[in-house]
Amino acid sequence: MAVYILRRLIYGLGTALGLVLLVFGLMNLIPGTVVSQLIDRAAGTSPERLAEVEAFLGLDRPWYVQLSSWLLDVLRGDLGISWRSRIPVVQLLLPRLAVTLELAAMSALISSIVLGVPGGLIAATYRNSWPDALVRVASLAVLSVPVFWMGSMFILVFSTALGWSPPLTWVSPLQDFGANMRMMILPATALGLVGAATLVRMTRNSILEVMGQNYIRTARSTGASEQRILLGHALPNALIPVVTMAGLQFGFLLGGAVVIEEVFSLPGVGRLLLQAISQRDYPVVQACVLTIGVLLILLNILIDVLYAYLDPRIKLGD
């Protein structure tokens, strides 16, 4: 197991490096630089001033020098200073990471445990009846709707019909749990709904497949109740692929957070990333991508380990 994890970590490091290279390349392919935002064109800025700013930021150096210099700094634990705000990237990133992780965790909880698994369970139990049809149609409808639209609709409906809108500034749950929940519940639900739609369908199919297995027939022959068969025998086995899917969906939730954070004004990594991309603030973009990438890599390793724990037939490191 330890060897397996170590090997996966090494692969993960390679993946993260590849990711950074890809993003760096893409950012350099996009037209425009941050320099245009650091000059005051109304004040009559000259080409010489543009060149000065470029040199100050090191943008006049070859791309491989810029990249290697940034990577060396990262290895030393220094993510640099935001070109646009002149604030250390770590100071910008860390508070926002807490927001994004909370949002993703709440969404994951809503998508899997609150909606996904129970919905799939209901659909499978009442197969081909109206509850099944309702769950399937609802999940299809949610899957067909872009997450940003759903977010906007949430805001519109809640503010118009109920006269309620989330607080405008984020507070930590440790500081004020109530205010934090009031801010997070709508975006987490909007994001979680999309994840739940996939999980509902997967859980339903998985349970139906398991219910046709021989050991379920055996359980029935012993006279066990349907409830016991479903919850005691079928569900635990049906959930193994669902756990994998739920883990992978956490990545989707982190991605979806970029859009949802913008719609709900949540100060998370996604919003920071969007802002940094539009401002060509490379140090911030690189740091955000690296952070999200590393999180996803670690999560994938965790899922693989969890998968082996849940299903003893799987041997890691083979």
Next chain:
Amino acid sequence: MRTLFAIAITITVVLLVLSGTAFARGQAELDEVERVEPVELVFATSVSTPNLHPYNEVSDARMRRSPLMYDCLVDWTDDFGVEPALAERWEYDGNILRFHLRENVLFHDGTPMTSADVVYSLGKVLESPGAGFYSQILDVTAVDDMTVELELTTPSDALLAALGGRYAYIVPEGADEDHDLSVTAIGTGPFKVDRFAQGESLRLVKNEDYWRADEVGVDVLTIVIVPDEASIAAGLRTGEIDAAIFEDARIARLVEGRAGITVFEETAARWDILDFFALDREPWNNVRLRQAISAAIDPEAVMELAIGGRGTLVGGHPPALWGALPFEDAPYGRRDIDLAKQLLEESGVDTSGAFKLISIQGYGALNSGAEVIVDQLGELGLDVEIEIMELGVWIDTFVNRNHETFSMNSWGGWIDPDQLYFNHLHMQPGGRDFRIWNNEQVSQLLDDARASVDRAEREEIYYELQRILVEEVPWIPLYSADFVGAHRNNVGNWGVHPSGFYHDLRWVTVQAD
């Protein structure tokens, strides 16, 4: 597995119960809350400032916020005049502009303001990216503790106006070295920084030592950044937000007619124009071609589609700025397709090929306006294709004077016509003449206007300049977009300075609902 499932279910139930309770409690608090001290104004905008640095940060968003924390030597009046601020009075003595400073003014850190602070601050201003606004200053010296002299190239009211904002804020000597002015502010202004969360909010608390403290309307001023402006409208409806200015004027429709909310529309010193570049070569050096295009365009139709008609038509320059030539006096400012065709024929320009019109990525109003212009020029017989250019590339091309065709353009925030015209139109050296117009007569007029301290005289000069502009058409003014926003009816003393800077938020009051 079963244990895991049971734990997860338990966590969910607990979380749901807690969030439900918290939600209910929060709602109850919201319902019961009464406005007691401190009185807070929550102002929302979708535009955030990268940082608060008064000298290094060039964004309009930073400049708009600075007057809330800092003072200048002079302050702007609503008609773009100047009035005393940290300087109680001033006088010209030849090329010397002498300021007599206000006594007993304290910085946020408690230290008294003296001439040494002014000399230090103006030194920073002259090293800033905005130094071009203050290029008439040759030297700054402290005569005594409360007197400062500026040696100028020439006496200049344009400079005096420039000293009322943008970069010209006064900080204590050494503040830029001793404090991180990107995230805090050490000024003498009406508010102190309580918390700056970049891209999220700026919470300011009243400076009780402010020299006009009695006039400040609220104890706390919070500027929140809400990127989705539909959410701002929602916040106004529910009372989470007290006031807002919309970047997209169409958002106003979401709150228009709602009980308890007033939508406002104020004229602004900014404009969107159709800008001609490369005026030193074919085909754009042909004045008849430019006049023909001007006569073919209906600015009212452009304004309607671009900003929903919430703006003002422009003759010479935006009427919110003093000395503007009225729209009615501009000979080509309205659509006359017959005249346009006649002018085009007179130009002799080959119109068989396609013309390229540049617009700027991210500027929705400009892009919409460009579509209308293409249609209207099509009726003139010009085949025009739109190219959307990334802002950074556009600016780079602009600064290097490399634009080769006509382009949509948008800018503003001037406090004096000199800021609008000088760098743009004055020949090099002196100005940047971004359109390569090389117009000596215009350069002379700009020099004359800059050197005068008599507003009536300057007004006459700028009228003459604008008559040349509407005749020679180096650009076509399309419209001046108003500042559109809304505030709740318990907000009093509301006003928006035509520059767009948040000067007037200093005096806004909030009454209990």
